[in-house]
Amino acid sequence: MANLATPTLDTACIRADFPILSHVRPDGKSLIYLDNAATTQRPRQVIDALVDVYASRYANVHRGIHWLSDQTTDLYEEAREKVRHFINAPALEEIIFTHGTTESINLVARSWGDANLKSGDEILLTEMEHHSNIVPWQQLAARTGALIRWLPITDDGLLDLTALGQFLSKRTKVVAVAAVSNVLGTINPVAAIAGHAHDLGAVVLVDAAQSAPHLPLDVQTLGADFVAFSGHKMMGPTGVGVLWGRRELLEAMPPFLGGGSMIRRVQTVGFEPAELPAKFEAGTPPIVSAIGLGAAIDYLNRIGLEAIVAHEQMLTRRAHKVLWDVGGVRILGPSPQHKSGIVSFVVAGIHAHDIAQLLDRHGIAVRAGHHCAMPLHQRLGLTATSRASFYFYNTPSEIDALGDALRDAKRVFRRG
Ligand SMILES: Cc1ncc(COP(=O)(O)O)c(C=O)c1O
Numbered sequence: 001m002a003n004l005a006t007p008t009l010d011t012a013c014i015r016a017d018f019p020i021l022s023h024v025r026p027d028g029k030s031l032i033y034l035d036n037a038a039t040t041q042r043p044r045q046v047i048d049a050l051v052d053v054y055a056s057r058y059a060n061v062h063r064g065i066h067w068l069s070d071q072t073t074d075l076y077e078e079a080r081e082k083v084r085h086f087i088n089a090p091a092l093e094e095i096i097f098t099h100g101t102t103e104s105i106n107l108v109a110r111s112w113g114d115a116n117l118k119s120g121d122e123i124l125l126t127e128m129e130h131h132s133n134i135v136p137w138q139q140l141a142a143r144t145g146a147l148i149r150w151l152p153i154t155d156d157g158l159l160d161l162t163a164l165g166q167f168l169s170k171r172t173k174v175v176a177v178a179a180v181s182n183v184l185g186t187i188n189p190v191a192a193i194a195g196h197a198h199d200l201g202a203v204v205l206v207d208a209a210q211s212a213p214h215l216p217l218d219v220q221t222l223g224a225d226f227v228a229f230s231g232h233k234m235m236g237p238t239g240v241g242v243l244w245g246r247r248e249l250l251e252a253m254p255p256f257l258g259g260g261s262m263i264r265r266v267q268t269v270g271f272e273p274a275e276l277p278a279k280f281e282a283g284t285p286p287i288v289s290a291i292g293l294g295a296a297i298d299y300l301n302r303i304g305l306e307a308i309v310a311h312e313q314m315l316t317r318r319a320h321k322v323l324w325d326v327g328g329v330r331i332l333g334p335s336p337q338h339k340s341g342i343v344s345f346v347v348a349g350i351h352a353h354d355i356a357q358l359l360d361r362h363g364i365a366v367r368a369g370h371h372c373a374m375p376l377h378q379r380l381g382l383t384a385t386s387r388a389s390f391y392f393y394n395t396p397s398e399i400d401a402l403g404d405a406l407r408d409a410k411r412v413f414r415r416g
Pocket of ligand 1: 037038099100102130178180181182207209230
């Protein structure tokens with residue numbers, strides 16, 4: 001394990017924990033992985049935890065009365081406690097394991113939304129949301145006759161809080177907002193928004209998919225009612241995510257999915273749901289993935305989120321400067337001090353997909369497209385952008401390599 005006690009990160013030491021980062025591609029290029037907003041890589045410690053469960057401690061949870069099932073159940077519930085501690089939730093019962101942010105938001109829109117919204121009510125979203133925090137609300141609006149309103153962004157990629165008073169009213173029943181935009185990188189003032197929303201009686205859901213892996217998250221000071229995030233964006237396995245909700249809300253909500261484990265009793269005439277959190281964990285849960293997420297949280301805690309924030313800030317500032325120096329590059333979103341480690345950009349005269357392909361020739365992995373944020377791209381007057389996104393294992397020299405590769409891409413296009 002890397003020496004993680006110092007406040008500045010020893011990236012060489014950290015990178016040694018991530019087997020894939022020293023992978024050499026078939027064309028001999030080493031990998032520069034700048035697609036962390038899509039999904040992150042895993043350290044040995046997480047991979048080992050997964051292998052350990054499958055090799056020696058795997059059974060189904062909460063069902064067996066045998067020793068092996070007890071072992072697995074203990075590990076699964078320990079993972080829940082690690083999540084609770086990581087986000088400072090008041091109670092273990094408030095931590096629901098789902099399959100990811102998308103499912104967590106769908107759970108709330110279906111279960112809380114169907115029970116609480118009616119025709120004429122309003123749902124407030126922002127122009128910078130990911131489709132996962134749009135479509136479930138559009139489906140809810142279609143089912144109930146509720147209306148969706150869109151909090152605008154400013155031209156420099158911040159939420160336009162001066163417009164909040166116009167968009168938030170007694171008719172607003174729910175405000176759903178990303179803590180960090182997956183395209184602009186903007187860190188949104190969620191606690192302030194939640195305060196205004198609560199004054200008017202609205203419930204607040206925070207999409208923390210891009211913030212939980214990078215910024216400290218304390219649900220008690222955040223002031224939200226629901227928080228959703230995904231394991232795979234924070235070094236955990238795919239297929240596991242978290243929904244945190246206030247206990248009183250979760251207790252009043254009907255189950256989302258029906259099946260085994262979420263019931264106390266089933267009779268021919270009907271069923272009685274289980275207590276929290278089982279009520280929302282129908283069927284066999286993502287057992288091993290949740291345990292792997294626990295191992296990822298252990299790793300994050302050892303590094304420390306403060307050091308991660310500082311490192312990613314440094315990388316973002318450097319990326320802005322490097323891209324600016326390339327020339328002809330439009331950087332989207334606000335200045336680095338308002339951003340997490342996400343830098344989206346367009347290069348004059350070259351399509352985002354061509355940029356991503358040319359960067360790939362240099363071994364650099366970035367993402368191109370609408371990044372599941374089509375309404376945002378529409379607002380920006382673009383159909384596609386390229387996105388470089390960082391994690392604590394990325395280095396300044398990788399950012400410099402991005403600049404060099406972009407210069408080369410421009411040369412290639414000029415020649416073409
Ligand atoms: C802001 C945001 N919300 C939601 C999601 C959806 O996450 P998942 O696909 O893990 O459910 C993503 C994924 O990129 C995201 O960036």
